[in-house]
Amino acid sequence: MATKEEEGGPSSRVPHLPWMRNPVDIDSFSGCPVAHLPRLDPRLVKPLQRMGIESFFPVQVAAWLETIGPGAFERDICINSPTGSGKTLAYALPIVQMLATRKVRCLRALVVLPTRDLALQVKEVFDAIAPVVGLSVGSAVGQSSIADEVSNLIEKSKQGLFPSLDEEYIQMEPQTKVDILVATPGRLMDHISMTKGFSLEHLQYLVVDETDRMLREAYQSWLPTVIQLTRSSDQNHSWSDMNGETLLHPLTTIRRSGVERGFKGKSFPRLAKIVLSATLTQDPSKLSQLELQHPLLLNSGKKRYRIPTKLQSYKLVCKSNLKPLSLIVLLQELRGEKCLVFTSSVESSHRLSTLLEFFEDLPFKFSEYSRLQRESTRRKTLDAFKEGKIDVLIGTDRMARGIHIDGLRYVINYDMPPYVKTYIHRAGRTARAGESGSCFTFLRKHEVKAFDKMLKKADNSSCSLHSLPEESVETLRPVFSSALKKLEESLESEATKKSKSGDKAPNASKRKRTINTCAASSVSH
Numbered sequence: 080m081a082t083k084e085e086e087g088g089p090s091s092r093v094p095h096l097p098w099m100r101n102p103v104d105i106d107s108f109s110g111c112p113v114a115h116l117p118r119l120d121p122r123l124v125k126p127l128q129r130m131g132i133e134s135f136f137p138v139q140v141a142a143w144l145e146t147i148g149p150g151a152f153e154r155d156i157c158i159n160s161p162t163g164s165g166k167t168l169a170y171a172l173p174i175v176q177m178l179a180t181r182k183v184r185c186l187r188a189l190v191v192l193p194t195r196d197l198a199l200q201v202k203e204v205f206d207a208i209a210p211v212v213g214l215s216v217g218s219a220v221g222q223s224s225i226a227d228e229v230s231n232l233i234e235k236s237k238q239g240l241f242p243s244l245d246e247e248y249i250q251m252e253p254q255t256k257v258d259i260l261v262a263t264p265g266r267l268m269d270h271i272s273m274t275k276g277f278s279l280e281h282l283q284y285l286v287v288d289e290t291d292r293m294l295r296e297a298y299q300s301w302l303p304t305v306i307q308l309t310r311s312s313d314q315n316h317s318w319s320d321m322n323g324e325t326l327l328h329p330l331t332t333i334r335r336s337g338v339e340r341g342f343k344g345k346s347f348p349r350l351a352k353i354v355l356s357a358t359l360t361q362d363p364s365k366l367s368q369l370e371l372q373h374p375l376l377l378n379s380g381k382k383r384y385r386i387p388t389k390l391q392s393y394k395l396v397c398k399s400n401l402k403p404l405s406l407i408v409l410l411q412e413l414r415g416e417k418c419l420v421f422t423s424s425v426e427s428s429h430r431l432s433t434l435l436e437f438f439e440d441l442p443f444k445f446s447e448y449s450r451l452q453r454e455s456t457r458r459k460t461l462d463a464f465k466e467g468k469i470d471v472l473i474g475t476d477r478m479a480r481g482i483h484i485d486g487l488r489y490v491i492n493y494d495m496p497p498y499v500k501t502y503i504h505r506a507g508r509t510a511r512a513g514e515s516g517s518c519f520t521f522l523r524k525h526e527v528k529a530f531d532k533m534l535k536k537a538d539n540s541s542c543s544l545h546s547l548p549e550e551s552v553e554t555l556r557p558v559f560s561s562a563l564k565k566l567e568e569s570l571e572s573e574a575t576k577k578s579k580s581g582d583k584a585p586n587a588s589k590r591k592r593t594i595n596t597c598a599a600s601s602v603s604h
């Protein structure tokens with residue numbers, strides 16, 4: 080069941096946490112030309128230019144001032160800034176600049192994201208700027224086998240090469256090949272518990288991107304584990320999860336105290352944290368998991384959520400039985416421009432894309448994008464979409480978080496998003512980096528009131544009505560009846576094939592049931 084927090088409901092209007100009530104207003108900053116950013120390492124200018132960055136966005140300037148600038152990263156930083164406002168570079172640039180003077184290579188910065196696609200996208204940003212200052216970036220996302228990942232992250236043991244080296248020296252050797260690691264929680268936990276030489280003991284920076292999503296799911300307790308491993312040993316004490324099970328048992332890395340780590344006489348560098356989202360949680364119990372030190376909130380807009388300035392929102396009211404036809408007419412209007420279509424479930428995406436296949440000569444190329452597909456298929460589909468070989472991608476909220484697709488101008492909510500947060504992330508795939516874009520939402524008549532009320536929770540959320548020419552919808556009707564029949568047959572045959580091949584995948588029986596019962600009718604819901 081949705082919490083008030085997810086709904087962005089009334090209880091969350093005034094933040095409970097005092098430090099959230101007086102944020103730094105990101106909107107009070109202006110953009111800053113790259114050449115004018117104070118203290119920017121000159122080596123970083125060229126790679127930034129190669130990335131097409133001439134001027135920094137407000138969120139990047141605000142974060143810079145709190146890290147490299149006068150703020151000197153004395154406080155942990157929480158960023159709540161709209162989709163596409165440039166949050167990735169807002170943390171990547173200060174981290175790279177701060178690590179640029181490091182003498183010895185060891186894992187000092189860890190960025191954790193909920194999905195592989197997002198992690199790889201963020202790694203690309205680090206890859207573009209880190210090597211010029213001699214930093215190496217790695218990923219732990221499960222894209223390759225664990226053995227390949229280990230060999231990219233960890234130096235082979237020196238012991239084999241130099242058998243005479245004593246044990247203590249070998250243990251002192253920095254073993255990692257990377258300074259910055261971009262990871263998904265599952266693979267991170269694999270390396271923490273199994274990879275010899277993988278250590279968080281020198282970690283100085285922890286970034287939790289898409290924080291609200293990362294805190295909503297436990298992901299194998301990755302966060303308490305990382306927090307525990309990055310405490311000094313004097314802070315360490317016996318630690319267990321809610322069931323009293325010890326979580327430290329298989330872990331090999333224990334952070335040593337400042338003295339042991341060579342910071343004798345000085346306090347050793349604290350683990351500085353940056354957490355961020357376009358819909359940052361205000362829930363104290365969730366945020367407390369991060370153990371933030373004297374946190375500072377950088378916030379955009381007056382309300383809790385903000386929709387990008389150049390995003391136009393439209394609603395289309397239509398009867399549910401005409402929804403597929405109205406979608407086709409809308410896509411025809413968009414004339415083959417890149418477009419993401421969001422449905423409420425993988426089943427719904429599958430039915431819709433299967434149905435569209437039975438309409439001949441559609442003037443756009445479309446494809447399904449679903450977690451039920453193989454990872455390799457999904458990657459290929461996304462690449463084809465990015466390259467413009469596919470015009471329309473039909474999928475679920477899996478596509479909604481963080482993914483950036485150049486030139487994407489249109490988003491369609493085929494099914495109404497359940498929460499304002501969902502709307503923000505879906506719609507936020509367009510109108511990014513100051514570009515314009517449009518988001519269309521199909522609604523049934525009885526949904527309009529709730530939708531309007533939901534959008535009011537965000538700044539800049541005016542939404543106009545968009546109508547489609549009735550004749551265009553009517554001309555498609557004859558094809559629709561036969562397409563529905565073919566859809567039913569196709570889904571039946573899929574279900575039979577799956578049951579014959581003994582589909583043991585999780586949810587297989589539920590999927591089959593849904594396909595059987597919903598074949599024709601629910602395409603239009």
Ligand SMILES: Nc1ncnc2c1ncn2[C@@H]1O[C@H](COP(=O)(O)OP(=O)(O)OP(=O)(O)O)[C@@H](O)[C@H]1O
Nearest residue numbers: 132134135136162163164165166167168357481512
């Ligand atoms: N200063 C800049 N000038 C021009 N383009 C930029 C700048 N900073 C970032 N961008 C581009 O803006 C796009 C969006 O950036 P980014 O993915 O970091 O947004 P975001 O705020 O993290 O969005 P989301 O909340 O959806 O994850 C990217 O393509 C990025 O290359």
